[in-house]
Amino acid sequence: QVQLVESGGGLVQPGGSLRLSCAASGSFVGTTPMGWYRQAPGKQRDLVATITSEGLTNYADAVKGRFTIDRDNAKITVYLQMNSLKPEDTAVYYCYLHNLGKDYWGQGTQVTVSS
DSSP, rough: OOOOEOOOEEETTOOOOOEEEEEESOOOOSOOEEEEEEETTOOOOOEEEEEEETOOEEEOOGTTTTTTEEEEETEEEEEEEOOOOGGOOOEEEEEEEEEEEEEEEEEEEEEEEOO
């Protein structure tokens, strides 16, 4: 059974930083691309950043230069370092993992950027 557990969300002031973590457990075969999406109230879930098993990354334009995604393959864990946070970054952040044609999602962690 695959499980993704996120941590690291919270309340931060504009300009602050947070680091999200997502640890995956279960049995996987082959590559496991991972990443982060976010969903603000009343809006659709949008891509934030992705990373392949080989470490290739992709970012949404809104977070380029401020967010960094990385991973620890031995721990099957993906991280999202978020710097220079803005109020518009406020959302529930979801991690995902893709393996053998299936997408697995975490439960989500709330990030609130407010003074």
